[in-house]
Amino acid sequence: MAEADHEAENIVVATAEKIFADLANPQTINHDKDGRWQAPLWQALSDAGLPLALVPEHLGGAGADLADGFGVLAAAGRFALSVPLAETMLAGWLLAQAGIAPPEGEMTVAPVRPQDAITLHADGTLSGRARGVPFARASRHIAVLVSGASGLSVALVPTDRLRIDTGLNLAFEGSDSVVFDKVEPARIAAVPVGFDQTSLMLMGGVVRSLQIAGALDSLLAITVKYAGDRIAFEKPIAKFQAVQHNLAKLAGESAAALAAATSAADALANATAFDDAVFLEATSAKIRCGEAAEKGAAIAHQVHGAIGFTTEHILHRYSLRALAWRDDFGSESYWAVELGKRITARGADELWPLVASR
Incomplete structure (x- = not known):
């Protein structure tokens, strides 16, 4: 089996x-x-x-x-x-939590930032603002986690009913501000008991961690190949000790991101709830992958020199997206604080058993 x-x-x-x-x-x-x-x-x-x-x-x-x-x-x-595949998959997953059949076409999800909230009014309309929503303008629908008097629900909202203020992330892709002004959703249903906005943020964080790890894997391959092909002083720059040192550091960052992201994905795939173990894995992955994106992108561009910044070269497609994905579903600084709060609340005696169990 x-x-x-x-x-x-x-x-x-x-x-x-x-x-x-x-x-x-x-x-x-x-x-x-x-x-x-x-x-x-x-x-x-x-x-x-x-x-x-x-x-x-x-x-x-x-x-x-x-x-x-x-x-x-x-x-x-x-x-x-650079199409909203991850966002549509995540939106479909969120709709499924509430038993809502998703429509065809591109979708995205909101909120993407932990501090944002959308309110469900007694008349069934939605109000609020969601910032940094990826591909909102390019999507037909948005799956929205909303809060009302009776608890949390998931709403399916056509984008033509919303005000979308265009924004761009570091990779020059849509990172839009979406305004819900007494908007009537197409569908709405309650989420299961125990599902909250943190659950959505953790799921989204694992998604972005996996994407960052994948991008860093390609950054490493591209950079190693370039260092082997680029000739300076009659030999490949990969033969110089300083460049070798940088390539080793880039490989380390890529490996760390991959280990953290896949561990979190495995934990979430096998979990029955968003418990402390999932919280530890998902937040640790988002923190470590965010750090790896920053360090890895800097090293890759340093090895490439000026050519890595040109629009003709593909390096920036990976580095800019890896850096942009750091901000979605909570930055590493946000999750570092939240993880610290969770560990403190559990108490010092509970930290090692939790870490060792992973």
Whole structure:
């Protein structure tokens, strides 16, 4: 049974990687100034059922488990994918928590920042503001976690009912401010007991951690190849001790991010609730991957020199996205404080057993 599950996961991830390789080649995208690559890519992803991979079959999704979905997201990071696949998968997962069947097309999720909140009024309308919502303007619907007098619910809202103020992240992709002004949702339903905004932030944090780890893996491969090809003083720069030292540090940051992200993904995929163990894994991953993005991007660009900053080179596609993903679903500084609060509340005697159990 375990072997069959493993083969199924390999098929899902292999399908995603083939689509990415065929239709999301970073160099091809860099040279396509009109965005003509987007429609064929999204159509192929939709035909494979990947945007709704985390939605159960009875709600119209592909019914993949979290492990499969996380594998797809890590692969998307390795290709620096710049369409809202991760956001649509996350929105579908959030809607499924409330038993809402997702619509077709691109989606995103709100809120993305822990401090933001959307209010459900007694008349069923929504009010509030969500900042930094990825791909909001490019999406047809937003899955929104809302708070009302009776508790938390998930609402499905068409974007044409919202005011969206355009914004950009470091990678020049949509990071929009969405205003809910007495908006009537298309669907709304309560979430299960125990699910809260922290649950959404932790899930989103694991998603971004996997994407960052994937991007750093590609940054490492690109940088090692460049160092081996670039000749200075009649030999590859990879032969110089200073460059070798930097490559070793970049490899260490990439490995640390991958270990933290995959550990958190495994913990969440096998958990039955967003308990302290999941909190520790997810927050640690977001913190460590954020730090790795900062250090890894700096090293990769240092090795490449000026060429790494040009629009013609693909390096910036990975570095800028890895850096931009740090801010979504809580920055490393936010989660460091929250993790400290959680550990303090548990008490010093509980820290080692919790860490050792992982």
